[in-house]
Amino acid sequence: MTESDKHRLLVPDDKVLAGGLMSVPIIYRFRGPLDRAALSRALDRVVDRHEALRITYERAGLRRLREHVLPPGVHLPLSESVVSEPDEAERLMAARMAEMFDPDGLPLTADLYRLADTEQLLLINVNHRVTDAWSNALIRRDLARFYNAETGVATEPLPAVEWLPGDYYTWRDARLAGEPGRRHAEYWDRQAPLLKWAGLRQRAEKFGERRPPSRTVDIAFAPGDVAALRELATAERTTLYAALLALLYGVLHAATEELGLVVCSIHANRIRPEAWNTVGQFANLTYLRVDLPSEPTFRDVLRLTRTTSLDAMAHQEYPIFNVVTHPGTTPRTVSRAGEVAFNMLATPPNADGAAGTDFNGLEAVALPFPAGVSSHFDLELFITPRPDGLNGVLRWAEGVYPPELVSAMADTYASMVSAVAQDPDVALSGFLKRFR
């Protein structure tokens, strides 16, 4: 799959196979008469359809692995366990996600946890090296389609997978070798010195230490406020993405009283339609810095966010590998800038994102990213668009921040949304006292 992607050919095993950090899970709760055999066949068809899911590794030295792609026709084992209560299922799932991936197996596992005859949990744990949030949405879409086909429901044919992951990397490498690559490098020359801690941590991270497990706290949005935010974004010729990111900057400013703020943002980076139906790891990070005026209003923050995010967007395809190895940056500086992340991913066309998917005869609910699993980021705001509005989750690394700080940030975020919906020119100074 990655012939052109030289640095991927031989990879350190712990980076590829490490549990937790490399887990990008898909979790469903099914209620109703699940056809287990049909589900298993559907899973195999998903693996057949997507080359990235057929990657295996071969030992090529003490701690190095070489990638191979298996031909279609591979069977993905679907394990099944009976559990007595939801908590047990959660524990088992957390354990599965914390495990190392089997270097000889496929880059994904599938486990079914039977709670009762009519209630089951499905965990598809996919290795981050071959997937990203967009890819997982494709897997969900394709799995539902194949399950329906396997249970006798007439289904629309799936859109063709146009580019294999290797095609994408070949295209990307050609771009990076040309004018776009030159532009990105130039951007990073300017950007690298601007990376900094958000300033929330009580103690500096010891680089290379084991990532702590994460905890989550929900952020609720009132539908009316979301509509007002959209309107404001349109009036400022920007997007809801920028408005929600600006709110995060506002909260960080309130919490730290810093004016220079850096947030890391995750982009789907599917900037060629040929890659829209391809499972692979194409998502990328950008680092967005705003320098606020003293006594900023929200509109100030929004306008600066618009500028900085448009600027960063132009460089979203510059791989994190290049960023880390860029002159002037080190893994440490990049990690520092990645303390706070903003995650509002685009979803593939024809895939319903995080919402429930129609499995024949089942009540299916896609469950959110579970707590307990480690993350690359200390503090990460997930925004997921839903048919009825927005869903917000603040995920944080346990032990890195006092729980009260994170709660205060989540509360401040929610009240800032309402305040801004009332008055976009609201001064941020009023929110500072929440953290004093």
Next chain:
Amino acid sequence: MSNPDAGSPVLAVIERHARTRGDAPAILVPGDPAGLSYRRLAGRVHAVRAALTGLGVRPGHRVAVVPGEDADSAALLLGVLAAAACCPVNPLWSAAETQDYLDTLDVALIVLADGAGTAAAQQVAAAKAPAVTLRFTGEDVVVEERGGGRPAETAATGPYPDEALLLRTSGTTSIGKVVSLSAAGVVAAAQATVDAYHLTDSDRRFNIMPFFHVQGLVGSLIASLLPGGSIVCAPAPDPATALRHALDSEATWLSATPTMHRLMVRHVPRDREWPGPLRFVRCGSGALTAGLRAELETGYGLPVVESYGMSEAHQIASTPLPGDPGAAGLVPTGSEVAVLERHGQVSTAADASGEIVIRGANVMHGYVWPPGLESPFVRGGSASDTGDTGDAQGAGWLRTGDLGRLLPDGSFLITGRVKEMVNVGGEKVSPFEVEAAMLSHPAVAEAVAFGIPDPVRDEQLGAVLVLGPGATLGDEEFRAYLGQRLAPVKVPRLFLRRADIPVAESGKIQRGSLAKVLAEELTAAEPTAEPDGRTAPRTPVEAMVKGLWSLVLKREDIGVDNDFMALGGDSMAGMVLLSLVEDSLGVAITPAELFTDITTIEAMAAAIGERTSDTTRGAGR
């Protein structure tokens, strides 16, 4: 210049033939088998020269001639050529245009052919120079003074002492440029045609080209006389009768423009012995497409040669006749041919490509009008392949304005015309390529592509179509057809259907001025809005950009002035769009621009045009 004959090599040739084979026919007209023999022609040329001298004309003076299309006019032109610098005038020019031209050249005398008609007399009535009509009676010439003007002897002479022929380069609307050729250059130019087609004293040219054009005067008249052959003057060809006249007059070759050939080949006589003594047909003054060549070869049943030439040098090259060594392209006939490569280097290497440059005895002195024109010769050029160093005329290499590629067999191909390249938003489109694609459609009989000036994108591509009898072809159907053969930028945006292709007086298609000539028809044909009221793309670049927007936004109902965000474009769609634009067009547009300034298809196409044409800035923002 004390000995007038020294500057009259054409007269010398005529005299030589008059001495050795005085009764042989030189100039004929259909229906007059005797025609003008070499002896009588020599007598007339001498008579004209004597008359001009009597009127005060001296060698070096410029004398305008308004010729008719008959044998007498041919003799008159040769007489003027033997006495002074001959300036042929097209009888169809407007009075003001003619007066401008003659005053600019400061001609000493204006000579009207008897057959030129009264319109010609009115045409020159207001000119500064005196005008006369010369009428032949037997071997004598009768001078009729038509009045006015200052004495001929007070006129100036040109900058070149051996100037013999001044030609206006053809143009439908502008005065064009005035080419100055020496007497030796004229002969060398005609000799190139003689050599290329192995013309002998038994050859007879059937001429339908006017005498004020280099083809008629040099390539036809003088080229026929050099080896002692003959020419049939067959003016104003009616395509249906032209070929009958060619057969009747026992012509051995004929030449026409591609357009004339297209018309004539449908009238090959089927009721009698065709092709008689005709041994080949020549096609000149325009690009011969492969399709037309095949049509002509089949229709005429004769070898078809394509010649490449220009007023500045007459015939430069031609495809070979059967029996001559074969060649993949045009074989140089009268000139050395090289190309001016991108970095200003003249190259004769095989596979070199660039602007075609030529040098040789047939190449003009230069332009005598308009003043201040940039030198058409390669500036400071060093012909590295010949070891020459650049002199005042860049080692004498004349830039032709045509683009070409040299082939290993010594021939070359014309790949486009610098002047006729259409600049569609920075993209240089060769009309030849577009025309070849259009002509490949069975419903299309004739097609010409040309540029239409556009305030935003420099030019748009337009086309004139002549459909075959009874054929119909819708714009959309034709666009779809062309879309499979051409890049989107090369698909014309406007099609005009006409009964004929507008041509210049020389029969040449003037792509550069068609937009002006057809301005009214083009305005009427302008599409304004799509059925739903949205503004449709107006240029190929806009059409292409709209295609990308539709792909990304998954909708077709997009006007070129609609805002990207208003159409539902978010940052994800924006990035996809911008990478598609950069990957397919090499133009980088930033997301900040897309959401701030370059928010419409119109603006994006304009930015693409701007950034494509601005090579110094590269593809960056």
